[in-house]
Amino acid sequence: MKRLWEETSPHGRVLIAVLLAVLAAAPAFTDRYVLTVLILVLYFAYLGQAWNLLMGFAGQLSLGHALYLGLGAYVSAALWLHLGLGPLVSLVPAVAAATACGLAVGWLGWRFGIEGVYFALLTIAFAEFTRIAFDNIDFVGGSGGLFLPVEPERAGEWWNLRGGPALFYYIAFALAAGAALLAAWLRHSPLGYRWLAVREDPEAARALGINVFRARMIAMAISSGMTAVGGVFYAFYSRNLFPAQVFDIGRSIELILAPIVGGLGTVFGPVIGAFILTPLGEALIAVTESLGVNAPGAKAVFYGLALIAIIYLRPNGVWPWLAHLLRLDEPRR
Amino acid sequence: MTALLSVEAVTKRFRGLVAVDEASFAVEAGEIFAVIGPNGAGKTTLFNMIAGVFAPDDGRILFGGERIDGRRPDEIARRGIGRTFQIVRPFPALTVEDNVIVGALLRADGVDAARQHAHELLRRLDLYDRRARPAASLTLPDRKRLEVARALATRPRLLLLDEVMAGLRPTETDRMVAILRELIGGGLTILLIEHVMRAVMALATRVLVLHHGAAIAQGTPEVVVREPAVVASYLGAETL
Numbered sequence: 127m128k129r130l131w132e133e134t135s136p137h138g139r140v141l142i143a144v145l146l147a148v149l150a151a152a153p154a155f156t157d158r159y160v161l162t163v164l165i166l167v168l169y170f171a172y173l174g175q176a177w178n179l180l181m182g183f184a185g186q187l188s189l190g191h192a193l194y195l196g197l198g199a200y201v202s203a204a205l206w207l208h209l210g211l212g213p214l215v216s217l218v219p220a221v222a223a224a225t226a227c228g229l230a231v232g233w234l235g236w237r238f239g240i241e242g243v244y245f246a247l248l249t250i251a252f253a254e255f256t257r258i259a260f261d262n263i264d265f266v267g268g269s270g271g272l273f274l275p276v277e278p279e280r281a282g283e284w285w286n287l288r289g290g291p292a293l294f295y296y297i298a299f300a301l302a303a304g305a306a307l308l309a310a311w312l313r314h315s316p317l318g319y320r321w322l323a324v325r326e327d328p329e330a331a332r333a334l335g336i337n338v339f340r341a342r343m344i345a346m347a348i349s350s351g352m353t354a355v356g357g358v359f360y361a362f363y364s365r366n367l368f369p370a371q372v373f374d375i376g377r378s379i380e381l382i383l384a385p386i387v388g389g390l391g392t393v394f395g396p397v398i399g400a401f402i403l404t405p406l407g408e409a410l411i412a413v414t415e416s417l418g419v420n421a422p423g424a425k426a427v428f429y430g431l432a433l434i435a436i437i438y439l440r441p442n443g444v445w446p447w448l449a450h451l452l453r454l455d456e457p458r459r
Numbered sequence: 460m461t462a463l464l465s466v467e468a469v470t471k472r473f474r475g476l477v478a479v480d481e482a483s484f485a486v487e488a489g490e491i492f493a494v495i496g497p498n499g500a501g502k503t504t505l506f507n508m509i510a511g512v513f514a515p516d517d518g519r520i521l522f523g524g525e526r527i528d529g530r531r532p533d534e535i536a537r538r539g540i541g542r543t544f545q546i547v548r549p550f551p552a553l554t555v556e557d558n559v560i561v562g563a564l565l566r567a568d569g570v571d572a573a574r575q576h577a578h579e580l581l582r583r584l585d586l587y588d589r590r591a592r593p594a595a596s597l598t599l600p601d602r603k604r605l606e607v608a609r610a611l612a613t614r615p616r617l618l619l620l621d622e623v624m625a626g627l628r629p630t631e632t633d634r635m636v637a638i639l640r641e642l643i644g645g646g647l648t649i650l651l652i653e654h655v656m657r658a659v660m661a662l663a664t665r666v667l668v669l670h671h672g673a674a675i676a677q678g679t680p681e682v683v684v685r686e687p688a689v690v691a692s693y694l695g696a697e698t699l
Contacts, residue, residue: 316564316573323561326550333510333544334613335536335565391552 130310138454149299153292161291165363167404168298169356174384174396175305176352181382182391183309183318184345185325187242190231190249192377193256194224194350198357199367203274204266206362212286213358220358221351227252228350232343241328250375257373271368274361287362294363301359302397305352310393312348321345325391353381376426383429387436389443398445403432461524463488463648464509464617469518469528471504471672478504480672481518486617491639491649493659493680496669497693502652503545505669506621509650510542511535522617537565541615543606545622545652551595555586555605558594562612573612580608584638600631607638617648624655636661660684668693 134142149168153161177191201220205211231252235245261269280288287297312318320341323331328338361367371377388399407425414421440447462485471479479501486492494502508515514529521527527535536542541562550558559577560570567573581587584604589597594605603623610618620639624632636658639649653659659666659680666683668676670693676686683689 314570316570319557319561319564319570319573322553322557323550326552327548329512329532330544330548330550331561332532333536333542334562334609335533336561337531337533 130314133314135454137452141452141454146303149303153295158291161295163405163408165291165295165298166408167400168295168302169359170381170384170404171302171397171400172298172305173353173356173381174388174400175302175309176349176356177382178385178390178392178396179309179312179321179352180345180349182385182389182395183313183321183325184342185321186232186236186342186345187246188249188349189246189375189378189382190251190253191350191353191381192373192375193231193249193253194228194353195357195360195377195381196253196256196260196367196369196372197224197227198354199361199372200260200266200272200357201354202358203272203361203367206274206286207272208265212283213362214285217355217358221354224354224357225347225351227256228346229343232346236339236342250378253373253375253378257369260369260373267367269369271366273367274365276365287359294359297359301355302400306393306397308352309396313393317341317344322391380429383433385443387432387444389445392443392445392449394449395443395445398448399443402444403429406432462486462521463490463523464650465521466505466509467519467521469505469508469515469520471501471508471513471515477672479508479515479669482667482669482672482674483518484667484674484677486648486650488616488648489643489646490664491643491651491662493663493666494650494652494669495654495656495659495666495693499671500669501672502669503621504672506542506619506650506652509535510540510619536613536615539614539616540619541610541613541617542619543603543610543621543623545625547599547602547606549594549597549602549605549609551593553594554591555594555597556581556590558605559608559612562609565613577608577612580611583641584608585634599626600628603627604635604638607635611642611647615647617650618642620649620651620653622652622654624653624658627655629657632658633661656684 152164177188180186180188198220201223202213202216205216205219231249235248240248260266266272280286284293320336323334323336324338324341332338383403384399385396387403388397389395407428410424410428414424465485466483468481468483469479470481482505494505496502507513508528509520511530511532511534519526519528522538522540527538550561556577559580560573563573563576567576578587581590584607586601586604586608589601597605607623624635627635632655639662643649663680665678666680667674668683668689675688675692676683
């Protein structure tokens with residue numbers, strides 16, 4: 127950790143400090159609406175970071191991360207409803223369930239040489255049949271959904287994730303910052319180097335003694351576990367879960383946009399991407415609504431256009447280009 | 460004394476084609492052993508079996524007295540066999556330095572130690588000035604040297620070099636020969652596949668000649684190049 131800080135250039139440190147300070151102070155000078163948008167920004171920055179570990183670092187495309195998000199959400203919500211377990215406790219089984227599923231998907235794919243696009247199809251298939259399964263599990267409400275009751279008498283129990291936007295804002299902030307720090311640390315660890323080697327050329331990586339299967343499985347375990355934490359957050363923030371929403375492929379796509387736009391395989395890519403896409407998407411909704419236009423697909427169209435633009439203009443994402451502009455891309459040694 | 464590497468009656472078939480046909484040889488520690496032969500003779504297939512890319516259909520391969528045939532490439536690398544690829548395979552988006560660090564991490568204790576080892580090797584292979592560049596931007600001769608540096612970074616006991624001289628100019632070949640000589644002085648053993656006879660004659664202690672997958676001659680370079688079978692099948696009458 128200390129090394130990471132030392133290797134960051136002086137003006138890079140200033141920029142990071144300013145960004146953290148502004149984000150930490152944000153609830154004091156923003157209204158409720160802006161704060162909810164910022165919660166979404168940080169939430170997607172966090173999820174993007176989790177997905178980026180698997181895709182950007184280890185080079186395996188998952189289009190089914192809604193599976194881990196949904197499992198995290200459902201496990202924690204169901205344990206709260208049925209056993210009264212708070213999220214701080216149910217975090218453990220939620221992460222365990224999602225990680226186990228992630229490892230099962232990884233094992234089934236990579237053990238049998240299913241990689242790249244075919245692996246991506248496999249991840250979609252698992253997310254989809256989990257969605258259909260949850261539609262039929264009455265214990266968690268089936269297709270009718272799962273609702274966390276309002277319970278006004280517990281309103282102040284922040285440890286049970288009960289509170290106003292500021293509480294959720296600071297949790298999302300901590301998650302996003304922690305995930306970025308973890309990603310930066312992993313990137314510079316021996317494991318991070320192995321992931322990049324596996325991403326670039328699995329066969330050459332093997333020739334250097336790297337167990338490609340194990341490297342991918344570790345990436346999957348961390349990525350799916352982190353995504354499940356995002357799911358727990360989602361469950362207690364939205365307080366209602368429907369399989370058709372939580373496990374939907376749209377969810378899987380939505381959470382990969384920020385790292386793609388921001389820059390795959392970079393630590394700041396998911397953060398920058400979330401800061402670009404989410405506010406613009408929300409602003410678009412606000413504008414269409416205020417014009418009285420009912421355009422439910424407008425955000426999806428906008429994300430599609432944003433993706434086309436970024437692939438056309440900055441195929442490596444915004445961050446590498448921005449880092450170069452800010453002269454942050456020259457590490458000191 | 461047992462050989463560092465011994466290949467015993469190894470055979471590999473691809474459907475009907477016998478790519479390697481009961482090839483046998485032994486490489487002693489400290490040697491530079493060359494495998495030569497015309498295109499399609501089975502040299503790279505032989506290499507790939509030693510490196511674990513595929514298992515032989517018949518025969519055994521022993522490294523340091525233990526069987527390694529059929530083991531995975533990463534296990535074989537961990538046991539101490541480093542390799543290069545005939546068609547170079549750098550990690551294109553990584554810097555030259557990071558390419559070598561990945562190799563060094565196999566034995567190094569942490570990234571700092573790996574970086575230090577990588578710097579030593581990059582200096583030795585004349586790549587130090589280019590260490591911050593992405594590997595994709597290197598010229599072919601540089602990539603060949605990067606390939607060698609990366610394999611060496613794993614601190615192998617045996618280094619498999621698959622045509623590292625191909626595509627190099629004569630001066631570059633001489634430079635590579637000098638580098639490999641130095642490495643042998645440091646206790647390494649090298650098994651190389653080579654087409655460039657200039658390098659083979661300068662380097663090899665012994666030579667194996669493959670033709671249609673079968674070993675047709677074996678011995679010191681001076682002796683092998685005079686074998687009529689070798690001259691007929693590979694070198695052509697006018698060479699040397």
